[in-house]
Amino acid sequence: MSPEPATVGEIQTIVAARRLRTAKVVFIGVGKPSTAAILAREIHHPELVLVYESGTIGAKPRRVPLSIGDGELAETADAVVSVPEMFAYWVQPGRIDVAFLGAAQIDRHANLNSTVIGDYDTPRTRLPGAGGAPEIASGCGEVVVIVPHDRRTLVERLDFVTTVGHGDGHDEHGTPRSDFDRQALGLRGRGPTAVITDLAVLEPDPVTRELVLTQLLPGATVEQAREATGWPLRIADAVEAIHPPTDHELTALRELVAR
Amino acid sequence: MSPEPATVGEIQTIVAARRLRTAKVVFIGVGKPSTAAILAREIHHPELVLVYESGTIGAKPRRVPLSIGDGELAETADAVVSVPEMFAYWVQPGRIDVAFLGAAQIDRHANLNSTVIGDYDTPRTRLPGAGGAPEIASGCGEVVVIVPHDRRTLVERLDFVTTVGHGDGHDEHGTPRSDFDRQALGLRGRGPTAVITDLAVLEPDPVTRELVLTQLLPGATVEQAREATGWPLRIADAVEAIHPPTDHELTALRELVAR
């Protein structure tokens, strides 16, 4: 008997988990990224090393933690280090391949805002702030962003740049459009390589670094994605349809969440 | 029955141990300083905290270790930390009251050489080098130097300044004679407060910072000390005669060394 059809959120998590098939070490926060990474370790890649900013390296949680500091993470980790060591010795030198990040706003060059909506001094909505994101995004090998696909999130212009993605992007010759550029700023990692929404996967154009819709989640359409994006969204010449979750993936995810 | 009379080396060690009666935390290397500190902890001051640069904080050795990394030091320590942490978090902020240091040469302002005898590039005798001394002497609250009293050691001019004591000293108004001065160099601790030789105790003049003979070890004379010093040694107006080792001190020291 097949399981109930997947929800959009479940599909998004499963797509994110697939992204970790070839990663060695992944840095994760709580929520969907954590669920995706734990799922990936269970069904795709038992050797995947999970690193949480609480200092737990090689955690092997069997349940989805509520916070990055849940006891199970430390109890099952290969090593537990202090926060200063985590950022200085592990994140900063680029030892971590992939980081999963969320954000309240993302722009067409995958820069992220998790600080404030509205003006900084008179905010409409004060968000939690940077946390580890700026240095995680500059230090890790690549960044995968997980966000809901709507015009509140995918915006023409960020209210605040918390985390640099691909800056102002490049022109058609690959020349940075301004000094707001990873290389000019001395950032080491490749930056965001994918944005996984609940409709699609966007990837930076290899030349201009502008996000391009390259894959659609099952059931979603290009038109839906365009409408839900705050800028004129570029669409790849050949959009790939993402395979629906397999029964195996879906069952494993549901078991994991239910634990 | 009284023990055999004390040797000069034993007296020097016992005098050094007495110096720790009021210290809280002492930083020690191997040799006489280590023996003196262990002795002080046994007979004067059971709460004395011994810190070794190998990272052992609050070590409680019952034997005199051959090296600062002997297993007993780690096994009995309250905390064991890495070498970077030892220097960054413990020595540098001045958490340690007293440091015991040795040296191959010392000058009249208690600057120390443990690097080289002769020219640096064509050395007559290459010594081990700085080790922790420069930063121990600048970071700890005060420094007690333990050296043999002879003209090879107490010299007019160092061949190499490994560790700053009182620089070029001060004039009779307390004004530094040059920029080679603790305060001008930004050094935090008080620097050397005593030099314990096998003949005498020398202490810096409160105004000029020049070493002055203030105490004589049992059996030693001012004349002996003058002759064994490579510069015209100043003598305090009232030279104190150091109490000979008590039977208790001597017996405890011998038991300790014999263990």
Place this chain on the structure above:
Amino acid sequence: MARVLPLADAIAEVVRDGDVVALEGFTHLIPFAAGHEVLRQGRRDLELVRMTPDLLYDQMVGVGAAARLVFSYGGNPGVGSLHRFRDAVEHGWPRPLAIEEHSHAGMAARYAAGASDLPFGVLRGYAGTDLEARTNVSRIACPFTGESLAAVPALRPDVVIVHAQESDRRGNVQLWGIPGVQKEAVLAASRSLVTVERIVERLEPRPGGVVLPGWAIDVVAEAPGGSQPSYAAGITVRDNDGYREWDRIARDRSVFLAWMEEHVFAGPSPYRDLTGTPDAPIEVVR
């Protein structure tokens, strides 16, 4: 050697109005009992410092005890907003709250510099973000390579309070599990207080144990269950429902105030272990 005092005496001794105070703990070992005692003693105009303000600072900000907040992540981890923090920043309620925010890497470097008695810390960070213009960060050039890096000023709070599993009677403290930034914070402080789940005759070395010698701490106070709804690994468990429930309590000013009155100002901390069974998980009192 740290002095071992009752919690109320310890707080009365180390925390003064207007102090720069850091109650640290990275999701684990958050010193709730100590923070509540600070509130009960009516301390005002505090500059609160903490990487992850969490529920405790939401409570302290919400009753107006803080004039300023220095932080890097002001959320309820895994749940959402800190509503009292937001209300203070967005609407100045119950009083305006000045803020200085950093990234985690920056705050960690600031504490490490403070513990090392260096005036600044260096990291690869902040470049290109709008944080650079809004916070206290500078650029510094490597004297060997010319490379440009971020410099952050050392943190040296007047008072640092952390929670740990245990101490002995001489104030030697041991904590284990996620160590966070507690050691650096204590060593960066002018005055330090460690609250502990229990005082033991002798610390037994533990895997992952971080030991702070008593002579590097000013005061130790016993506070069983003192990190609830956070937790002390091996002794209490994290009260995740307490974190979720906070979202409801803090959303509304009057519900919040009533809760604080009943659970913090009227008596011992709401999350304290009242059973005296230190090895059992402690339930939140609601």
Place this chain on the structure above:
Amino acid sequence: MARVLPLADAIAEVVRDGDVVALEGFTHLIPFAAGHEVLRQGRRDLELVRMTPDLLYDQMVGVGAAARLVFSYGGNPGVGSLHRFRDAVEHGWPRPLAIEEHSHAGMAARYAAGASDLPFGVLRGYAGTDLEARTNVSRIACPFTGESLAAVPALRPDVVIVHAQESDRRGNVQLWGIPGVQKEAVLAASRSLVTVERIVERLEPRPGGVVLPGWAIDVVAEAPGGSQPSYAAGITVRDNDGYREWDRIARDRSVFLAWMEEHVFAGPSPYRDLTGTPDAPIEVVR
């Protein structure tokens, strides 16, 4: 995940002529077996880096394997001189040895900067010493206070080799006892090798245990007794007589060469445990 190789294969893979090589260990866990294998494989023109050169580097310098030495304390701890090191510096025998010396604090800051991928480290140090003019150190001003501090260049050796008590089959390493600068050294390296007393099915967490995940190490090799006459806490004991005896051996060039020929070049390392009883102290072979 580190690859687990036999020691000879491991050395052949990670160490090349002319490399900058650090065999670290602060009095404890000194990787003698690995260093001897480097000599047996005839590596030349090495730049040897180590805070405390100790007997092992006396041996490596004495046979002329090193062109340069970077260090902070070149003595036989508690015994006296390193005679081969002195002979090389004082008389250029068997070949001239370039040196770069630092203080311990400076070397520790250099390794920590290397592990952090920063180009330099900052400390209060070197000021007023003659070291300042003779080594690679610079001054840097705090951008907030203007205070002048020492800056030292990061250490990033081509190869770092350390010894530890144990690893599992995936190359996760655990060491305990005095941790020295081993973690920083391994994390600062381009290539890293950890020799271990034993390979176990599963690492059991230990008090004071420092764990290096296998994915942060390149190669692990089993070398029981591989740190003798230094020691591996809990498994072997320090051979203090071996340290004292070295003073006699190293004092004389021909005695030294004969000893090296017999004990290092002709076969397995002189201090190796040949008994296969890993929990018993290991006696030095003389």
